[in-house]
Amino acid sequence: MKSVLRVNGGQPLVGEITVRGAKNFVSKAMVASLLGTSPSVMRNVPEINDVQIVAGLLQLHGVAVSWDQAAGVLSMDPTNVDLAGAGEIEAHAGSSRIPILLCGPLLHRLGEAYIPDLGGCRIGDRPINYHLDILRKFGAEVEKYTDRGIQLSAPNGLVGTKYELNYPSVGATEQLLLTAVLAEGKTELRNAAIEPEIMDLIAVLQKMGALISVDTDRVIRIEGVEQLQGFNHTALSDRIESASWGAAALATGGEVMVRGATQPEMMTFLNTFRKVGGDFDITDDGIRFVHPGGKLRSIVLETDVHPGFMTDWQQPLVVALTQAEGLSIVHETVYENRFGFTSALRKMGAHIQVYRECLGGTPCRFGQRNFYHSAAISGPTPLTAADIAVPDLRGGFSHLIAALTAQGTSNVQGIKIINRGYENFLGKLEALGADVEMVEP
Ligand SMILES: CC(=O)N[C@H]1[C@@H](OP(=O)(O)OP(=O)(O)OC[C@H]2O[C@@H](n3ccc(=O)[nH]c3=O)[C@H](O)[C@@H]2O)O[C@H](CO)[C@@H](O)[C@@H]1O
Numbered sequence: 001m002k003s004v005l006r007v008n009g010g011q012p013l014v015g016e017i018t019v020r021g022a023k024n025f026v027s028k029a030m031v032a033s034l035l036g037t038s039p040s041v042m043r044n045v046p047e048i049n050d051v052q053i054v055a056g057l058l059q060l061h062g063v064a065v066s067w068d069q070a071a072g073v074l075s076m077d078p079t080n081v082d083l084a085g086a087g088e089i090e091a092h093a094g095s096s097r098i099p100i101l102l103c104g105p106l107l108h109r110l111g112e113a114y115i116p117d118l119g120g121c122r123i124g125d126r127p128i129n130y131h132l133d134i135l136r137k138f139g140a141e142v143e144k145y146t147d148r149g150i151q152l153s154a155p156n157g158l159v160g161t162k163y164e165l166n167y168p169s170v171g172a173t174e175q176l177l178l179t180a181v182l183a184e185g186k187t188e189l190r191n192a193a194i195e196p197e198i199m200d201l202i203a204v205l206q207k208m209g210a211l212i213s214v215d216t217d218r219v220i221r222i223e224g225v226e227q228l229q230g231f232n233h234t235a236l237s238d239r240i241e242s243a244s245w246g247a248a249a250l251a252t253g254g255e256v257m258v259r260g261a262t263q264p265e266m267m268t269f270l271n272t273f274r275k276v277g278g279d280f281d282i283t284d285d286g287i288r289f290v291h292p293g294g295k296l297r298s299i300v301l302e303t304d305v306h307p308g309f310m311t312d313w314q315q316p317l318v319v320a321l322t323q324a325e326g327l328s329i330v331h332e333t334v335y336e337n338r339f340g341f342t343s344a345l346r347k348m349g350a351h352i353q354v355y356r357e358c359l360g361g362t363p364c365r366f367g368q369r370n371f372y373h374s375a376a377i378s379g380p381t382p383l384t385a386a387d388i389a390v391p392d393l394r395g396g397f398s399h400l401i402a403a404l405t406a407q408g409t410s411n412v413q414g415i416k417i418i419n420r421g422y423e424n425f426l427g428k429l430e431a432l433g434a435d436v437e438m439v440e441p
Pocket residue numbers: 023024025097098124125126127128129130131132167168169170171172193195310311312334335336
């Protein structure tokens with residue numbers, strides 16, 4: 001089987017591609033469809049594996065799903081929601097992080113829930129203590145917790161609560177929203193995450209009939225309602241995929257028009273892109289990312305929750321920073337272990353050193369805990385081709401960018417992982433003039 005991507009690098013990426021709905025929104029809105037008493041329709045849905053995985057999970061629970069992949073239209077009818085068999089659930093163990101978000105909706109609909117053990121990128125420990133804490137505060141009980149799955153029940157229903165997150169976790173905020181909207185009474189969340197994908201999920205829930213207010217200082221208030229209907233919604237664009245193509249344009253010295261990319265959700269990325277020396281042009285159709293020629297500049301960067309520089313942009317941008325003049329510092333404050341991908345870049349000639357200290361200014365949660373969560377990148381360094389293996393979704397895309405930047409022929413293994421979040425990335429690479437080919441291992 002042809003499972004290795006052969007990349008003949010050293011050519012700038014030039015051309016146009018289209019980005020559709022956000023992986024980190026579409027999958028959550030699919031879960032929200034479980035809360036409705038009537039069918040939901042979502043548009044601008046990308047053809048990525050995570051959507052396939054969540055569609056499979058919904059179908060296991062009796063949701064009738066139909067997906068016109070070319071049109072990007074996904075219809076979900078939750079009229080006959082039912083419990084799935086344990087064996088079928090466990091077969092999904094390790095597939096994605098979304099199953100934990102099924103808990104609230106399934107507990108509302110069925111009084112019990114069984115979800116598979118979670119997957120997702122291994123970029124840190126990724127505990128689910130906030131999720132379980134929140135569910136318990138609503139009145140749920142954890143019946144069984146094994147390495148195959150988690151079983152919960154809500155014998156007395158779910159009742160609104162007050163909760164304050166220690167850290168503004170995206171998933172935990174979504175957990176609370178998806179549980180509170182149908183819980184009895186009011187819920188208040190403090191220190192909530194306010195990522196654009198969460199705002200779009202709130203928009204979906206409002207369309208369904210929920211009462212949610214987003215107040216200042218990361219406070220979200222929800223008044224539970226008795227019933228929700230289906231929704232009709234067009235997903236917001238994938239700002240991580242757009243930024244990844246922008247970083248690829250910069251690293252390879254090219255010019256990529258990303259149709260569908262939107263400015264408001266990308267302002268922080270665009271500021272950084274400009275500081276590094278990249279140029280961009282924003283139109284009604286998308287954003288054109290340009291390497292304007294000349295030298296790129298080194299920067300000091302910290303990842304953070306929204307509206308900060310998002311952690312998922314970090315890995316692709318680091319490849320571009322290997323081509324910048326001087327010493328760049330990147331402090332990863334969201335995940336404790338998100339620099340594993342840099343070992344392949346070092347193999348290709350990049351000068352990257354990782355540190356346990358909080359470089360760059362703000363002390364973070366990981367400073368005293370021995371995690372290599374800061375990186376110093378000195379450049380510019382020409383990259384040379386190598387045989388590399390994809391470690392995770394964004395790290396994998398970064399490896400691709402590095403292989404495209406490098407002189408010579410690289411062989412990239414494990415590229416299937418990239419399909420989890422990048423729609424038709426091989427087709428897009430070819431459209432941008434990349435010399436790539438799937439070959440036997
Ligand atoms: C499917 C999806 O949307 N994934 C995104 C989501 O992941 P996800 O929702 O998993 O990320 P979180 O925002 O929850 O994680 C942020 C931090 O909180 C910690 N934490 C989280 C939950 C918990 O119960 N306990 C705990 O300690 C995590 O270990 C991490 O250090 O937001 C991340 C931050 O923008 C993105 O990188 C991921 O792409």
